Amino acid sequence: MECVVQGIIETQHVEALEILLQGLCGVHKEHLRIHELCLKSGPNLGLVSSEVRLLCDLERPEPWTVKHVGGPLRGAGAEQISVLVRNMVESKASKNVLRLFYALGYKLDHELLRVGSAFHFKRGVRITVTVSSINKMLKLHAIDDTVPVTPGIQVVEVTAPAASENYSEVVAAVSSFCEYLAPLLHLSKPGVSTGVVPTAAAAAASLMSDGGGTTL
Amino acid sequence: MAAMEGVMQDQSQLQNQQQQQQQMVAPERLNHAVQQQLNLESVKTRAISLFKAISRILEDFDAYARTNTTPKWQDILGQYSMVNLELFSIVDEIKKVSKAFVVHPKNVNAENATILPVMLSSKLLPEMEMDDNYKREQLLQGVQNSPVSSQIEKLKARIEMIAAACESAEKVLADTRKAYQFGTRQGPTILPTLDKAQAAKIQEQENLLRAAVNVGEGLRVTGDQRQITSALPVHLVDVLAVSDGMHSFSDSSGMYMKNTPPMSNSINNQGSMLQQPTGTPLLGRSAASPSAATSATSFDHTTPSPLPYANSPRSGTSIMNTPSPQQQVQQQQQQQRQKMMQLPQHQQQQILAQQQLRQSSLQGLGQNQLSQLHDLHGQSQQKFQPLHGQHQMQYSQPMGHQQFQNRQLSSGHVQHAMGQSQLNQGNQLNRHLSQFSSAANTALFNAAQGAPNTQMLPNMSSTMSSQPPVPRMQFGLAGNNSQRSHASTVLNDQMYNMGVSNPGGMMPIQQQQQQQLSSQGAYGMQQNAQTLQSSMAALQNASQNHPNYAQQRQQNQQ
Numbered sequence: 001m002e003c004v005v006q007g008i009i010e011t012q013h014v015e016a017l018e019i020l021l022q023g024l025c026g027v028h029k030e031h032l033r034i035h036e037l038c039l040k041s042g043p044n045l046g047l048v049s050s051e052v053r054l055l056c057d058l059e060r061p062e063p064w065t066v067k068h069v070g071g072p073l074r075g076a077g078a079e080q081i082s083v084l085v086r087n088m089v090e091s092k093a094s095k096n097v098l099r100l101f102y103a104l105g106y107k108l109d110h111e112l113l114r115v116g117s118a119f120h121f122k123r124g125v126r127i128t129v130t131v132s133s134i135n136k137m138l139k140l141h142a143i144d145d146t147v148p149v150t151p152g153i154q155v156v157e158v159t160a161p162a163a164s165e166n167y168s169e170v171v172a173a174v175s176s177f178c179e180y181l182a183p184l185l186h187l188s189k190p191g192v193s194t195g196v197v198p199t200a201a202a203a204a205a206s207l208m209s210d211g212g213g214t215t216l
Numbered sequence: 217m218a219a220m221e222g223v224m225q226d227q228s229q230l231q232n233q234q235q236q237q238q239q240m241v242a243p244e245r246l247n248h249a250v251q252q253q254l255n256l257e258s259v260k261t262r263a264i265s266l267f268k269a270i271s272r273i274l275e276d277f278d279a280y281a282r283t284n285t286t287p288k289w290q291d292i293l294g295q296y297s298m299v300n301l302e303l304f305s306i307v308d309e310i311k312k313v314s315k316a317f318v319v320h321p322k323n324v325n326a327e328n329a330t331i332l333p334v335m336l337s338s339k340l341l342p343e344m345e346m347d348d349n350y351k352r353e354q355l356l357q358g359v360q361n362s363p364v365s366s367q368i369e370k371l372k373a374r375i376e377m378i379a380a381a382c383e384s385a386e387k388v389l390a391d392t393r394k395a396y397q398f399g400t401r402q403g404p405t406i407l408p409t410l411d412k413a414q415a416a417k418i419q420e421q422e423n424l425l426r427a428a429v430n431v432g433e434g435l436r437v438t439g440d441q442r443q444i445t446s447a448l449p450v451h452l453v454d455v456l457a458v459s460d461g462m463h464s465f466s467d468s469s470g471m472y473m474k475n476t477p478p479m480s481n482s483i484n485n486q487g488s489m490l491q492q493p494t495g496t497p498l499l500g501r502s503a504a505s506p507s508a509a510t511s512a513t514s515f516d517h518t519t520p521s522p523l524p525y526a527n528s529p530r531s532g533t534s535i536m537n538t539p540s541p542q543q544q545v546q547q548q549q550q551q552q553r554q555k556m557m558q559l560p561q562h563q564q565q566q567i568l569a570q571q572q573l574r575q576s577s578l579q580g581l582g583q584n585q586l587s588q589l590h591d592l593h594g595q596s597q598q599k600f601q602p603l604h605g606q607h608q609m610q611y612s613q614p615m616g617h618q619q620f621q622n623r624q625l626s627s628g629h630v631q632h633a634m635g636q637s638q639l640n641q642g643n644q645l646n647r648h649l650s651q652f653s654s655a656a657n658t659a660l661f662n663a664a665q666g667a668p669n670t671q672m673l674p675n676m677s678s679t680m681s682s683q684p685p686v687p688r689m690q691f692g693l694a695g696n697n698s699q700r701s702h703a704s705t706v707l708n709d710q711m712y713n714m715g716v717s718n719p720g721g722m723m724p725i726q727q728q729q730q731q732q733l734s735s736q737g738a739y740g741m742q743q744n745a746q747t748l749q750s751s752m753a754a755l756q757n758a759s760q761n762h763p764n765y766a767q768q769r770q771q772n773q774q
Contacts, residue, residue: 098455152421190429196418
């Protein structure tokens with residue numbers, strides 16, 4: 001299981017956000033460059049097609065990561081919390097995993113290249129924050145030939161692994177962390193749009209400034 | 217420590233007072249009960265022990281400071297809390313008893329009577345008093361000598377100045393807050409709003425982005441565009457060999473059709489198809505590569521499989537659990553039917569020639585025969601001409617009305633004759649399809665009784681589905697096992713592996729069947745290509761295996 005929220009931020013404020021995150025998390029940012037292949041199963045594997053994501057970290061090409069995202073937690077309680085809790089299974093695999101899935105009958109649905117930075121830290125629970133731009137490949141598997149889907153906006157994801165016993169704690173930790181980012185961006189469940197935050201510009205300016213020593 | 221000392225002093229004061237009282241009112245003792253309650257001795261010892269504990273802690277700190285080690289804060293805090301508790305309890309005890317004592321000022325007179333209570337209540341501890349005096353001196357440095365009113369005025373002036381400075385500082389802070397648009401703690405927040413057009417644009421972009429990340433909208437590439445024209449990136453180079461990769465994206469295949477290239481090439485070559493006249497289904501192979509010779513040899517390596525496997529009939533594109541190479545061959549052949557290449561005839565015939573005498577090309581030949589059957593469908597009946605030694609060649613050669621450029625044949629006229637005989641055979645073959653099918657039932661029965669052929673079973677299920685009419689028809693025909701010993705039935709038993717699922721174990725009776733089957737010859741003709749193919753495969757097997765086959769059949773026919 002994982003708890004996940006997503007938000008958007010304008011590309012001009014990304015640097016300020018990274019500074020803020022570095023201060024909040026206490027870790028240095030890691031560069032993120034992930035080739036994500038999304039495979040969908042063919043009809044030979046059942047009526048309902050399942051989806052699996054293969055992530056290849058281009059900084060560290062072995063091993064690959066296989067990720068299956070399941071359905072979200074449902075119910076009245078789930079609607080009240082501002083964080084999405086969903087089933088997720090992730091595992092490392094060798095580079096042959098792509099061939100394996102093709103042999104099973106999965107077909108490539110879409111692929112994208114995620115370029116940005118990631119922060120992994122622990123605040124009671126392990127939290128990962130990624131700020132990345134999503135790039136589309138113009139030709140199949142051409143990772144050098146990409147164009148951002150939205151040039152001016154990047155996506156911010158905050159995820160934390162959870163178990164069914166402790167997900168409420170994880171939810172609390174993630175939501176409290178997100179409050180720190182309020183001046184720059186709003187985070188919400190994936191699929192719920194938030195818009196940009198009006199104070200983002202000012203907050204970014206103050207983060208980028210040299211510590212408030214400006215004369216008025 | 218200050219509190220500690222304060223307590224000590226209180227105690228000493230109390231003691232003093234006691235002593236004074238005792239001295240003044242000699243010997244007036246404290247109320248015995250109070251004295252006991254006060255329990256001065258114990259308080260003293262406790263106070264002393266507390267003092268020692270505190271001094272120990274201080275020494276520890278000194279040691280830490282000298283040796284520059286980090287103190288263990290847990291321990292120190294623990295000790296401190298103990299000391300704190302102890303002090304608190306001592307003070308508490310004394311407080312209980314202090315009610316019995318009253319501060320009795322010595323010099324009360326008219327002058328200070330009124331303010332004495334205030335003074336008493338606000339009396340500071342000595343060091344506090346010292347601090348107070350010191351600060352007062354600092355404040356009133358210049359004006360200590362002048363009268364009090366002027367001191368007061370000067371102080372007031374100072375206060376006002378400070379107040380003004382504070383106000384201006386506050387103002388500056390508020391202005392800064394406004395400039396940076398942070399919410400003031402007191403006042404309302406002023407949020408800048410994006411103009412609507414910009415907001416709408418951003419909203420649109422946001423939707424795009426979120427959809428791309430979560431669902432993959434806008435990232436899908438259509439099948440046409442999914443051609444790898446550029447080089448694969450590093451991390452995919454070994455993962456996706458080009459041949460595999462190309463085909464795994466194609467819509468038609470989820471399977472690894474091209475995963476056995478040597479196989480497919482050989483298949484292409486071995487029984488390469490003839491060009492069909494119009495209207496007939498394509499039964500051919502894909503284009504034969506120029507390396508026909510090499511691929512033919514490679515195919516040789518696959519198997520000269522034992523006879524039972526040779527003619528496992530395939531129905532359509534069914535996939536077996538344990539495909540033998542021949543089965544794979546057949547499967548691929550059938551798949552490639554739809555992709556018939558328009559070969560120039562000479563290529564096909566060349567390939568045919570090279571593979572004529574190969575035992576293992578049975579299935580290909582079977583396919584060839586099928587095409588022959590189709591061609592001969594409407595042709596007139598001709599006598600079946602037994603050409604025993606040439607059976608293989610006959611069935612592998614193209615139809616008579618196509619030019620035959622077989623290098624391996626000796627003479628042209630022979631070719632022609634053979635072509636004719638093929639025609640004859642083709643016609644005869646039509647009639648015998650159903651017979652062969654029944655023979656296949658026999659074979660199945662025998663196999664079930666004798667050595668079970670595990671590979672037959674999956675075939676059975678597949679062919680059953682595609683040939684429902686045939687076995688059922690024949691179930692009704694044959695039912696007598698008594699003639700099993702008949703030579704022809706024995707012959708058929710050995711040969712066929714039609715794989716028709718026939719748990720009933722039909723034993724076709726050759727003689728009896730003939731009349732019935734001949735009437736069913738037409739019926740057999742009407743069956744689909746797959747049935748024909750399987751029958752032809754059986755036929756081929758039979759023709760290959762038994763030397764007397766042609767004669768036998770002739771006999772049966774007659």
